[in-house]
Amino acid sequence: MFISKKKRIQNYLDSIEKNQWSPFDFLLAHYLSGKLLNTFAQYGISKLSCHIDFHDDYKCINVQGKHNSYYIDIQIEQKEFSIGCDPVEPDDHKYFLLESPEYLYSAVSTEIRSLSK
Numbered sequence: 001m002f003i004s005k006k007k008r009i010q011n012y013l014d015s016i017e018k019n020q021w022s023p024f025d026f027l028l029a030h031y032l033s034g035k036l037l038n039t040f041a042q043y044g045i046s047k048l049s050c051h052i053d054f055h056d057d058y059k060c061i062n063v064q065g066k067h068n069s070y071y072i073d074i075q076i077e078q079k080e081f082s083i084g085c086d087p088v089e090p091d092d093h094k095y096f097l098l099e100s101p102e103y104l105y106s107a108v109s110t111e112i113r114s115l116s117k
Contacts, residue, residue: 005054006032012054024059024078026101028052031061039105040065043112045072070115074108083111 003011009028016025030036037048045065053060061076073084073093081098084090096107 005052009052009054022078023098023100023104024061024076027061027076027104030101036061037063040074040108043067043109045112067112067115072112076104081107083108085111085115 009032013021013025013029013032021029027036030039031050031052037050040048040063045067048063048065050064051062053062059078061074063072063074063076065072067085069087070085071087071090073082073090075082075084075093076098079098080095081104082093082095084093086092094111096103098104
């Protein structure tokens with residue numbers, strides 16, 4: 001029986017008590033509600049696309065977009081995330097521990113602001 005990826009993610013989140021959610025779990029919920037991409041759009045990232053790898057052994061949220069002349073690539077894994085920004089293709093990423101959704105949003109906002117300087 002086919003179950004959509006969004007439904008599998010929702011079932012996964014429903015199977016965990018909310019007080020046990022990891023920062024990654026909260027970001028999955030933000031993805032489902034639209035908050036994740038809406039927040040990035042507020043930072044001036046356009047042409048946003050999101051791909052979710054949601055397997056038993058590997059889970060990742062990959063967000064891509066554009067900010068002015070820069071391509072933006074954000075990889076969010078269960079314990080860390082990375083941000084790459086480049087006019088051609090973001091191959092070099094900065095890596096951060098995934099401490100909280102707020103920390104992710106702050107780091108992305110800081111990177112986007114640094115591109116304008």
